[in-house]
Amino acid sequence: MILEYTVFFVFAAIAVIFGIVVIAHRNPVVSALSLVASLFSLAVMYILLEAPFIAALQVIVYAGAIMVLFLFVIMLLNLQKTIEPRTHPIQQFLGWTGSAAFAITITYYLAKGAVILILPSTPFEASARTIGISLFQAYLFPFEMVSILLLAAIVGALVLSQKLRPQVPLEGAEQR
Amino acid sequence: MNFDATDIVLSFVKIGIVLATMLNVTPIMVWVERRGSALIQDRVGPNRVGPFGLLQSFADALKFILKEDVIPAQAHKWLYTLAPMFGLIPAVTTIAVVPWGKPFVIPEMHVFGRTLFEGGRLFEPIIADVNIGILVIFALASMGVYGLVTAGWASSNKYSMFGAVRASAQMISYELALTLSAVGVLMASGSLRLMDVVHNQTGYFVLFHVIQIPAWNVFPMFIGFVVFSTAGFAETNRLPFDLPEAEAELVAGYHTEYSSMKFAMFFMAEYMAMATMSALIVTLFLGGWDIPWWNEPANWIGFLLSALAFGAKVSFILFVFVWVRWTLPRFKYDQLMRLGWKVFLPLALLNVVLVALFIAFRWI
Numbered sequence: 001m002i003l004e005y006t007v008f009f010v011f012a013a014i015a016v017i018f019g020i021v022v023i024a025h026r027n028p029v030v031s032a033l034s035l036v037a038s039l040f041s042l043a044v045m046y047i048l049l050e051a052p053f054i055a056a057l058q059v060i061v062y063a064g065a066i067m068v069l070f071l072f073v074i075m076l077l078n079l080q081k082t083i084e085p086r087t088h089p090i091q092q093f094l095g096w097t098g099s100a101a102f103a104i105t106i107t108y109y110l111a112k113g114a115v116i117l118i119l120p121s122t123p124f125e126a127s128a129r130t131i132g133i134s135l136f137q138a139y140l141f142p143f144e145m146v147s148i149l150l151l152a153a154i155v156g157a158l159v160l161s162q163k164l165r166p167q168v169p170l171e172g173a174e175q176r
Numbered sequence: 177m178n179f180d181a182t183d184i185v186l187s188f189v190k191i192g193i194v195l196a197t198m199l200n201v202t203p204i205m206v207w208v209e210r211r212g213s214a215l216i217q218d219r220v221g222p223n224r225v226g227p228f229g230l231l232q233s234f235a236d237a238l239k240f241i242l243k244e245d246v247i248p249a250q251a252h253k254w255l256y257t258l259a260p261m262f263g264l265i266p267a268v269t270t271i272a273v274v275p276w277g278k279p280f281v282i283p284e285m286h287v288f289g290r291t292l293f294e295g296g297r298l299f300e301p302i303i304a305d306v307n308i309g310i311l312v313i314f315a316l317a318s319m320g321v322y323g324l325v326t327a328g329w330a331s332s333n334k335y336s337m338f339g340a341v342r343a344s345a346q347m348i349s350y351e352l353a354l355t356l357s358a359v360g361v362l363m364a365s366g367s368l369r370l371m372d373v374v375h376n377q378t379g380y381f382v383l384f385h386v387i388q389i390p391a392w393n394v395f396p397m398f399i400g401f402v403v404f405s406t407a408g409f410a411e412t413n414r415l416p417f418d419l420p421e422a423e424a425e426l427v428a429g430y431h432t433e434y435s436s437m438k439f440a441m442f443f444m445a446e447y448m449a450m451a452t453m454s455a456l457i458v459t460l461f462l463g464g465w466d467i468p469w470w471n472e473p474a475n476w477i478g479f480l481l482s483a484l485a486f487g488a489k490v491s492f493i494l495f496v497f498v499w500v501r502w503t504l505p506r507f508k509y510d511q512l513m514r515l516g517w518k519v520f521l522p523l524a525l526l527n528v529v530l531v532a533l534f535i536a537f538r539w540i
Contacts, residue, residue: 029329030255036322043315056311064318065348071325072344075337128308128368 008048015041028074032067039063051126182297190303194271202447203233209498216502240440248331248433255330260434260441263323266316267448273309274455275371277301277465277483278472301465301483302371309370310362313456314355317411320449321347324413324420327442328430339429342509343420346410349516350417354407356524357400360531361393361460374464390468394461396534400527401461403520405493408453410516412446415501419512454493455486462489 014037021034039062046055135143207222207230214221222229247256279300284291306312321343328340362368365376379391394401410417421429431442458464465482472478507515 027252030252033255033322033326040319052306052308053311056308056315059315060311060318064315065351068318068321068325068344068348071322071329072341072348075325075329075341075344128311 004048007044011041011044014038015045029071032071032074035070036063036067039067053128053131054126186297186299187303190301194276194303195268198268198271198448198451199444201451202444203237205447205450205494205498206233206236206443208495209501212495212498213502216499237440240437243436245436245438246433248333250332251433252330252332255326256433257438259323259327259330260438260445261323262326263320263445264441264448266320266323267445267452270313270316270449270452271455272303273306273312273370274452274459275300275302275305275374275464276455276486277479278474279371280474280476280479282476299479300371301479305369305371307367307369310358310368310373310460313452314351314358317354317449318347318351320411320445323442323445324430327434328420331430331433333433335426335428336430336432339420339426339432343413343430346413346417346419346512346516349513350407350410350520353403353516353520353524354411356521357403357407357527358460359524360397360400360527363528363531363535364393364396370459370464374459374466377463378466388469390463390466392461392463392466392468396539397461397527397531399523399530401457403524403527404461405457407516407520408457409497409500410512412449412453412497414446414450414497416504416507417512418506419509424506450494450497451490454490454497457493458486458489462493 018034018038018041022031022038025031025034040059043055043058043063046052046058210232211221211229213219222232225231225235247253279298282297282299304312324343325340328336328338328343331337361373365373367373367376377390377392380388381391381395382388389395413420418429420426421431423429426432431439434442465486466472467482467485472482
């Protein structure tokens with residue numbers, strides 16, 4: 001038990017610290033890499049919750065694929081010197097009060113103890129087999145709907161990128 | 177989970193064996209690469225230091241340690257220093273979930289009046305027998321690209337930068353084919369645990385009721401094997417897919433600015449990733465530690481011979497890596513992308529459909 005608590009608090013601290021670095025650091029590449037570290041520590045949380053399958057998916061999909069894509073885009077655009085866009089005073093006011101209200105609410109409910117700190121005692125199975133069975137039996141229809149939605153998004157992205165620059169050939173496209 | 181002192185000692189022994197092997201892969205493979213390239217190009221190769229030049233790699237290692245460590249003035253110092261570690265850690269840790277021999281029962285022993293291994297204890301030659309083995313490998317393999325990308329960006333050199341951008345694009349494209357081509361194996365064995373994958377390949381396929389061939393996955397899913405191996409070459413950035421490095425165009429790609437031990441760490445990461453990829457190809461498609469046409473006894477002889485068989489298969493695949501590097505020229509960038517998305521992705525999907533048909537007809 002003491003081992004679990006140690007692992008939890010170490011990785012929770014890592015996740016929070018790198019999460020702060022993501023929003024606080026000026027350099028977008030450092031931010032992106034910190035997000036990777038934060039996501040990785042989240043995967044450790046899933047392992048502590050005895051859901052290693054979800055932990056692996058977390059690393060493969062978020063830390064592995066999506067963040068590599070983010071980094072690729074950041075490097076390609078070369079966002080070295082970011083010029084802060086001019087903000088309206090009303091925007092600043094709303095931003096500050098909104099986030100302050102959010103912080104106060106969170107602290108209030110944490111102090112009140114309204115957060116579930118103990119997991120349900122029923123053993124909960126999140127193996128690849130059980131997730132697969134529920135995806136392809138109980139939730140088959142939503143699952144297929146989501147895949148159609150993703151397909152539509154891909155086609156939409158392709159159409160948009162073609163329309164924006166009709167003259168310039170895409171890199172790697174056959175234009176002979 | 178209960179464990180006692182014996183388990184902890186056994187774990188340390190296993191970790192020691194695997195780590196020692198992995199750390200020795202780099203010098204040995206560098207020697208094999210240089211002598212192999214010499215053989216292919218009809219040269220002599222390094223033959224002065226030690227017998228057959230075997231100690232050349234150790235002389236090189238010493239040279240790396242003694243060289244000055246240069247950090248460019250324009251570089252992002254933190255990330256520049258961390259990048260080689262980002263590359264090395266996934267390369268070393270991935271091998272932990274790969275089984276490297278037949279499990280056997282250690283018999284009870286009496287040493288100096290103490291009883292060791294009471295009632296016999298099962299020795300499983302795998303560091304972490306997790307039930308999501310393959311996913312762990314893909315997860316860690318996808319982390320490997322951060323070493324390259326961070327190195328290329330932190331150097332603040334345009335050639336390094338090009339290497340980094342190429343590395344990330346290549347990795348995303350080929351990871352898809354790599355993962356999809358392994359799906360067939362999972363379907364056949366019905367488990368993500370690599371121990372089960374190997375056990376599933378220990379039987380035989382009987383052709384025409386006469387010919388016995390080992391039940392290795394390479395036979396029913398040859399397409400998957402080819403796609404997986406090729407995508408593996410791309411994932412480890414070996415020639416024909418070494419676009420992130422591409423000496424002829426980018427000086428040395430992502431590690432242009434690196435010197436001394438930091439450069440050596442990239443070197444080690446590359447060869448260790450190669451060894452892990454070979455171990456994976458062997459485990460998923462070539463029967464792992466299985467010796468064909470022989471039922472290994474579940475004792476230490478069976479364990480030793482199966483571990484040797486595993487080592488021999490991995491060495492062969494590693495030699496193929498070298499062989500291919502000195503035989504094929506580098507792809508152009510558009511060819512690389514077209515091959516990944518238009519050839520390998522459909523082929524990997526075809527492999528999944530074929531394996532599903534085989535299973536439906538109960539052929540495998």
